[in-house]
Amino acid sequence: MTKTLLLLSGDGIGPEVTAQSERIVAALDAGIVTSTARFGGAGIDADGVPLTDAVLAEAKAADAVLMGAVGGPQWSGQPYDKRPEAGLLALRAGMNVYANLRPARCFASLADASSLKRELVEGLDILFVRELTGGVYFGNPRGIEDLGGGERRGVNTHSYTSGEIRRVARVAFELAAGRSGRVCSAEKSNVMEAGLLWREEVQALRDAEYPHVELSHMLADNTAMQLVKYPKQFDIILTDNLFGDILSDEAAMLTGSLGLLPSAAIGEAGTPGLYEPIHGSAPDIAGQGVANPCASILSLAMALRYSLGRPDLATRVEAAVEAALDAGARTRDLGGTLGTADMGDAILARL
Numbered sequence: 001m002t003k004t005l006l007l008l009s010g011d012g013i014g015p016e017v018t019a020q021s022e023r024i025v026a027a028l029d030a031g032i033v034t035s036t037a038r039f040g041g042a043g044i045d046a047d048g049v050p051l052t053d054a055v056l057a058e059a060k061a062a063d064a065v066l067m068g069a070v071g072g073p074q075w076s077g078q079p080y081d082k083r084p085e086a087g088l089l090a091l092r093a094g095m096n097v098y099a100n101l102r103p104a105r106c107f108a109s110l111a112d113a114s115s116l117k118r119e120l121v122e123g124l125d126i127l128f129v130r131e132l133t134g135g136v137y138f139g140n141p142r143g144i145e146d147l148g149g150g151e152r153r154g155v156n157t158h159s160y161t162s163g164e165i166r167r168v169a170r171v172a173f174e175l176a177a178g179r180s181g182r183v184c185s186a187e188k189s190n191v192m193e194a195g196l197l198w199r200e201e202v203q204a205l206r207d208a209e210y211p212h213v214e215l216s217h218m219l220a221d222n223t224a225m226q227l228v229k230y231p232k233q234f235d236i237i238l239t240d241n242l243f244g245d246i247l248s249d250e251a252a253m254l255t256g257s258l259g260l261l262p263s264a265a266i267g268e269a270g271t272p273g274l275y276e277p278i279h280g281s282a283p284d285i286a287g288q289g290v291a292n293p294c295a296s297i298l299s300l301a302m303a304l305r306y307s308l309g310r311p312d313l314a315t316r317v318e319a320a321v322e323a324a325l326d327a328g329a330r331t332r333d334l335g336g337t338l339g340t341a342d343m344g345d346a347i348l349a350r351l
């Protein structure tokens with residue numbers, strides 16, 4: 001059956017890495033129909049807003065969306081609600097993709113590319129389950145107010161309801177069954193009420209419905225430290241929007257590069273998923289053709305697995321990426337000399 005994939009390549013290196021995923025889709029020849037739309041800074045330049053209603057409607061009507069990255073210095077002077085990043089938050093909220101799966105796996109051939117010693121990262125396989133549509137990125141009130149006399153106040157609100165916590169915790173507990181059965185929930189219940197509620201709700205759901213899951217709780221600052229001390233202690237890390245954002249970037253370096261980590265954002269069954277590399281638009285290397293496309297291609301693999309009904313092709317794409325890395329294919333971030341399209345070639349050759 002035909003499936004539809006909407007490509008929102010966005011800004012900076014977004015279009016460069018998404019182009020390589022598009023080549024993979026074409027090579028798979030699996031009846032996946034792709035379309036493209038403007039999004040992020042590219043949307044602001046053409047339409048005045050980062051995400052139009054029409055593009056959101058297209059995203060909700062597709063089987064899956066593959067996003068590149070958004071943002072860049074050109075748009076940093078805009079008010080917050082007009083920035084490319086606000087478009088991404090609106091897309092995530094509009095698609096109601098509240099659970100963000102961010103796997104951090106260390107490929108065998110990259111164990112020496114990590115900033116940690118080989119023995120600490122060899123075989124590493126962590127899955128972050130990050131809450132994606134709540135917390136401090138979305139809470140109200142927010143803004144910068146003028147207090148007079150040259151003083152201003154910046155305000156953001158971190159809030160979670162029990163329902164928001166339970167639905168993402170359920171995703172983590174369900175996924176635990178297919179892994180080691182262990183979930184570590186990271187929050188700041190020692191200093192934040194929303195963190196305390198997080199801890200209580202996660203524990204209550206586990207006790208009521210998932211008694212076989214081995215659940216532990218860890219304060220998020222300690223989690224950041226433990227990730228570089230002994231990362232292999234973790235299997236699934238369940239955490240909120242802000243901590244998940246930060247901890248997953250940290251974990252990326254354990255695997256060798258931020259350019260390697262994919263993600264899947266999923267919501268209720270039967271609704272489309274949003275797939276994106278965890279990295280941003282990388283203005284420092286944009287336009288040079290040197291970005292690593294692996295995170296985008298591995299995000300496409302996650303789309304094949306979770307939204308496009310082709311787990312067989314997901315495995316094939318992941319194997320092609322691993323085989324290219326095993327054969328020594330390396331972009332600059334991994335210490336190599338290949339450009340973005342060369343890396344795409346190396347992966348395509350092994351597909």
Ligand SMILES: NC(=O)C1=CN([C@@H]2O[C@H](COP(=O)(O)OP(=O)(O)OC[C@H]3O[C@@H](n4cnc5c(N)ncnc54)[C@H](O)[C@@H]3O)[C@@H](O)[C@H]2O)C=CC1
Pocket residue numbers: 013017068069070071072073085088258259260276277278279280281282283284285290291292293295333
């Ligand atoms: N999902 C998204 O669209 C995200 C967007 N952003 C936006 O991106 C812009 C830049 O943010 P930064 O803090 O610089 O984060 P970033 O993730 O874009 O880049 C951080 C560092 O990692 C490198 N890097 C990232 N992806 C790479 C890849 N595929 N290959 C090789 N190197 C790679 C960059 O060159 C840079 O040195 C900002 O406007 C930010 O808001 C940031 C994170 C996520």
Ligand SMILES: CC(C)CC(=O)C(=O)O
Pocket residue numbers: 085088089245278
């Ligand atoms: C809205 C994004 C720019 C936040 C982010 O860095 C991420 O989701 O990884």
Ligand SMILES: [Mg+2]
Pocket residue numbers: 245246249278
């Ligand atoms: Mg981030």
